[in-house]
Amino acid sequence: MSGVWREQSVPMTDKECALLALEAIGAVVTDHSETQCSLRIGGRSWTMRHTNGRYAIRYNPRNRGSRPSWMDGLGEAYAHQIALKQERLARREQVATLDADRRAIQQERAAMETERKALIETRKATVIKQAKALGYRVKETVQNGEVRLVLVKTG
């Protein structure tokens, strides 16, 4: 084995939770549209963009020390906001007496699930495309919602 990489935090697929998480870590959102959000944090301006199925604030990871410390806090804050949203939706569903209210809650939960699935599909398709371009053969298996892509190059 020569290298192992693990993604540090859950990708941000829910815009509402992403904005609340940014607020929780002290970011000031100066402008936002459907796919882009300008913010200031740690004395710098950053842009959060919706790309490849997630909201991301990108930096150069190969430049040592470039990962801002607040990024770790953002991952935790987002996971917390997602948990809060799930709880909020469950509580609202319990007390909803009108069918219309219940349907709206179910639609909101379905939208979150759609975003999660879209992220996985986007990631899978991108990895397969890049792998083939790099000359790898790709074998895909899916088990319990986990996608495993085995890329092999011989030569």
Next chain:
Amino acid sequence: MKEERIVVTINANGTMTAKTTGIKGERCIEELEALLSELAELDEIQHTREYKEKDAPVKNASQQRQRLGGGNQ
């Protein structure tokens, strides 16, 4: 025959992991970057013994793949 292998796992919550085998030296990072840098920040790649071994010299430098690079901010 030399085999290079990368196993990419996409978990149910969307997070990814990648493990390489048979890829030595800097090429390990280059391959992961070329494969995944569009999708995530490749910080904290844990290097194993094989990473520290030098890869066989490349006969024709012009055949080396250009690295695609990391994040953009």
